[in-house]
Every structure is written in C-alpha cells, then in structure tokens.
Amino acid sequence: MAMTSVSIIGAGPAGSYSAYLLARAGFDVSVFEEHPIVGEPWACTGVITEDVLSRQLKLPEELVVNRIEKARIISPDNNFIEVKLKNDVVIDRAVFDQHVAEMAKNEGAKYYVNHRFVEICGNGESDGKVTAKIRNKNLNQLKGVESDWLIGADGPRSEVARSAGIFGNRKFYVGSQVTAKMENDNLIRFYPSENGIAWTVPENSRIVRAGIAANKNASGYFDEFMTQAVGKDYKQRIIARQAGPIPVYSPKAQTQKGRILLAGDAATMVKATTLGGINQSLMAATAVAEAIATGKDYSKLWKKKLGRDLWLSLMMRKAMNRFSDNDYNKLVKIFGSSKNKRMLEEFDRDEPRKFAFKLLLQEPRLLLLSRRLLF
Template identity: 60%
Template sequence: MADSVTVVGAGPAGSFSAYLLAKRGLDVQVFEEHATIGEPVACTGVITGDILSRRLQLPKELIVNRIAKARIIAPGMELIEIKLKNDIIIDRAGFDRHIAAMAREAGARFFVNHRFEGFEHNNQRIVAAVKDKEKNEIKKIETTYLIGADGPISTVAKAAGLFGSREFYTGIQATIRFANDNAIDFYPSEDGIAWVVPENERIARVGIAARREASSYFRRFITAVAGEGYEKRIIGWQAGPIPLYSPRLKSATKDGKILLAGDAAAMVKATTLGGINQSLMAAEAAAESITKDYGYEMLWKKRMGRDLWLSLLMRKAMERFSNKDYDKLVGVFRKKKNRQLLEEYDRDEPTRFALKLLLGEPRLLMLARKVLF
C-alpha cells in the first residue's frame, strides 16, 4: 500500500505540511475540528516578513496593515522607538484559508467538522479515530504517517505519549475601535506582555499574555490604554493558550511515524510568544522528514532550535525581572547602537544578534545574570 499522511488541524502548521507533501505526490488528508478553517481566531497576526516571504506569496488582501514603527514602553513609561523593516499584520483567518486552498490545489483532501480522538496500531499502520461531528460517527482512518498540527492542547501529542509536562501563557485580546498613530506598542512588565497592534488608525488589536491572572491584567491594561467604557467599542475577541517552548519535549515517536508541528510541539518563540513563522518551518521539516526519511527533530532544530532555546532563556530571565529591571532594560536600548541591532535583525532569529548585544553592553550582562542565579 502506498504511503499516506493524515494531518490533524488545518492551522498554518497542518495546511502548510499538507501543501508540501501533496505537492510531492503523497496521498494527504487533513482533519479539522471546526466547521470553518481559520475560525475562531486566537492570534494578533503580527509577522516579520522575511521568513514568511521566503515560503509564501501572500495575496494583498490578506495584509491588513504594514507597520513601520514600534515602541517598547517600560512600566515607568520610559519608551524607545524602533524602526520596523518588514512587519505586517495579517488577516489570520484568511491566512489559514489561503494555505488550505494551496494544499487543496496541490491535491490534499480536507474534512472540516472532523475531530481526531485517538489512534491504535494495526501491524505497521496507524489507525486514527476521527469523529464526524455532523453525523456523530467515528471514522477509522488508516495511515502511514500522522502529523499532529492540532495546536497547543494537541490531542495527537497526548495520544502518542508526547505531551510531557508543558507550561502555558494565556493570551487575551480584543479588537477595538481605538484612535492610534499606526505604530505597534509593546508593554513588557512583571505582569506579562501587553500590546496595541493597529489594523488601521481607527481600529487596534489590544491584548495581553500572562502566566497567571490574565483576565484581571487584561482589564487593567485595556482600561489604561483605551479608557473606561472600552467595552462598547469592542468589535471582536481572540483568546487562547500559548505554549512555552521546552527543549525537553519530544516532537516525534521513535519510529518517526507520528510527528508534531507548530504549537502542538510548543514551537513558539518565548520572547514575543509568536509561532506562525515557526509553524511554517516545522511543516517544511515534517515534509522533508517524511519524503526523505531524515530525522524530524534534527531537521527542525537545525532551522530554529537555537533561536527557540535562546528565546526561552530570555523569557526565563524576564520572568524574574522586577518592573525596575524592565525600566533598566528599556534604558539600555536608548543607546542608538543597541537599538540599531534590534532594527537590523529579525526578531525570529535572536541568535544573530544576542551575543553582539550582550558583549557590547555590560548593563545587559548584569540583567542577564538573572538567568544564571
């Protein structure tokens, strides 16, 4: 019997894997538990364009905004401004549907309203149990490979014994009518990270991500930036768990037949908690691993392992920062030479600038000691 691939989840990791594998001639089917691909949205949709544009051509209508400037605002309200080269805000639901359409065109079959529930083995084959939610019946799907691209609470990871022990942030965001100057504002603090990301000069995505007490932090933050009565100006909500990367997690079974990609494997950059680009890189590694029989973990770690690990170290240090430390950190970037490093390099690739920054700036070394002690 020819090799077949079953993908669970039609987010960027799942649909991009399906696209790459179908393009290489494999028999691919994708199961998505929701009725509409891309919905509900749990994302701000900020992407640095370089990694994305090397992989995908986005239709213009999916780019909601292009941003040329960000501010990082310390708890004491000192701020720095950074020029952005290639940051875009996407229509996240449209983005997911676009990649799914590419995969369909390449020959992958999609089944919405189908929830993966578990699997068993039959000789060398995997037999996945998928529930057709409309008909309320379980289908048995025989497959050679199973890709778990089913997001942070991955059922595939749990069923394959790969879930391990994971840590999460909770992300809460509202899209709100809010006059702004079309710059992204980031607010790092003891409470977590908060942001204002404009769709245009009248509408912004305002949110927070926190380890604990996310709802009260969100209410405090949105009241502070948008004012009392903000509720009446809310257009939509987006929320969800965000996994913290862990180098200890396994992303594939020993036989290499079950792979986890994207949030399902906690491939999220812990500094900014972004994972869209990472899910695309994971999909590439999954497709290469399946078609060329290379080790999956080695392939994705080569692309982004060091960056994910370094981002995690930075996040762990920041979790021990007091608000005064954040003030000092922002102070460090008031120096033009330090700010230029942030402007020059892609946030997804901190290994390219972190060492330069640390060695050139003794105050950062003092703050970084929090990782060590």
C-alpha cells in the same frame, strides 16, 4: 505500488503547510479539521515579518490588513523607545489559514472539515500503519482512518500528543486579546512588565488588536492593561474577543512517536520572547515533509531549522520572567542609546541568536541584567 498516505490533524499553518509540501511531493494527504470553516475561530494578533515568511511562501497583498513601520516599547514607568520595523505586517489570520489550505488543495490534498480527531487506535502502530479515530461531526459518526503517517498539527491542546502519550508536562501562557475601537498613530506598542507582555497592534487608524499574555492572574492583568492602554471605557470599545493558550517552548518535549509526528503549537514551537508561532509552524512543516520524504530523523531536522532560536528565546524569556518592573525601566533606558536602538532595528526577531551576542558585546550594562539568566 500504493502511495504513502499521510493524515494531518488540524488545518492551521503547521497542518496546511505540511499538507501543501507533502501533496506537492506526491504523497496521498488528508487533512482533518474539527471546525466547519478553516481559520475560524482565530486567536492571533497576526503580526509577522514578511521577509521571514517569504522564505516559505509569498504573502498575497489581500491578506495584509496593515503595514506597520514603527514600534514602541514602553516601560512600566512610561518611558519608551521607538524602533523602525523592517517588514512587519498584520495579517488576516483566518484568510491566511484559508490561503495555505487552498495551496494544499491545489496540490491534491483532501480536506475534511467538521471532522474531529478523537484518539489513536490501539498502541499507535500496527503493520507500519497508524489508525486514528475521527468523528465526522456532520453525521455524528466515528470512523477509523488508517495511514502510513499521522501528523498532530492540532494546536496547543494537541489531542494527538495526549493520545500518543507524549503531551508531557507542558506549560502555557494565557493569551487574551480583543479588537477594539481606538484612534491610533499606526504604531505597534509593546508593554513588557513583571506581569507578562501586553500589546496594541493597529488594524487601521481606528481599530486595534489589544491583548496580554500572562502565566498568572491573566484577567486582572488584562483589565489593568486595557484601562491603561485603551481607556477606562474599554469595555464599550470592544468589537470582538479572541483568547487561547500559548505554549511555552519545551526543548524536552517529545515530538515523534514512531509514525506520529507533532508540529507547530502541538509541539510547543513558539518563540518564548514574542510568543510568535506562525513562522515557526511553517518551518516545522518543512521538517515534517523532509522527514517523511527522506526517512531522516524528524527531531534532528526541526531542531536544526528552529531549535537554537527557540531555545535562545526561551532563555531570554526565563531571564525576563525574573525582571522586576524596575529592570524593565533600566532596559528601556539602555536600549534608548542610539547605537543599541540601531541594532534593535536591525534585529531579525526570528533569529535572536545573532542579535543577543552582538548586543551583549556592544552593551556591557546588559550583562548586569543578563545575570538573571543564571540566578
């Protein structure tokens, strides 16, 4: 009997980890990546909690650019709280993607770089097969690739989702980041404000990744933030720029149409609080592999693994979107108390539900702020 075949579009974390799990389970897996080199270009700060990542895969030490022990959350009035981090690392995102792709190749997945998905042929499915039109950019040739399953792991602008008619009405933050020369004390700095969220994350004592995510006026906000955090001469300090859209999690987004599944950013699976999506993409890949191997409902599977925390992060984000700068000033003061700070340090960022309830019980003043959840 012929092996069940799976075509995966995109060799980011969602695509390559799906490829690894499926190839390991004995499926015939092909990955199509539009760029010539897996992992490049990248647009990511690369902050992950190693503990959480290790539930999926072991991080080789050579991928770790920096280990960071403390973060500062800085309010618009320049007060801050400093929290100890548990296992936060900054990774080399390009090499991380290449590492996961190697894991998949070692299990037998075939990789086709410089191959761009163009569209799904026909109505999507015929005789239990899906045919994708793929452009081989080396030869500038279009070919039809038929498989039993098609996985859209092609990032925030997902052409697979569009072509399947399930892109829906998504919203995005504009993420704009640079690597810049800046002497620093190896702390992550977060700057939440009514404009959005901004950060500086050290690569080493002389270089930071500094950026913003905003849903309006991103370039004005970027300029203002960089002047404040990096310095008036920030333009001369820039080494490289990385930018990209970050999807706002959409609980109603359709993530499956017949034999077509969406995973990771292509399915908007990004935490709306921190805008992290690497771990979420890996977890989505476990749902992809399980759905294909067992025939279980994909959306039920990923929602069970991820849904509640993505939803809670979205609710927290919606509340934060209503925060004024003054609310952030108050929040930093509330968190400044030692018992709340301790809880923040214990907070597993990938599982906000545990944290939110504990915190509300401990700190009734937060209820005053959380009313913005409701109005």
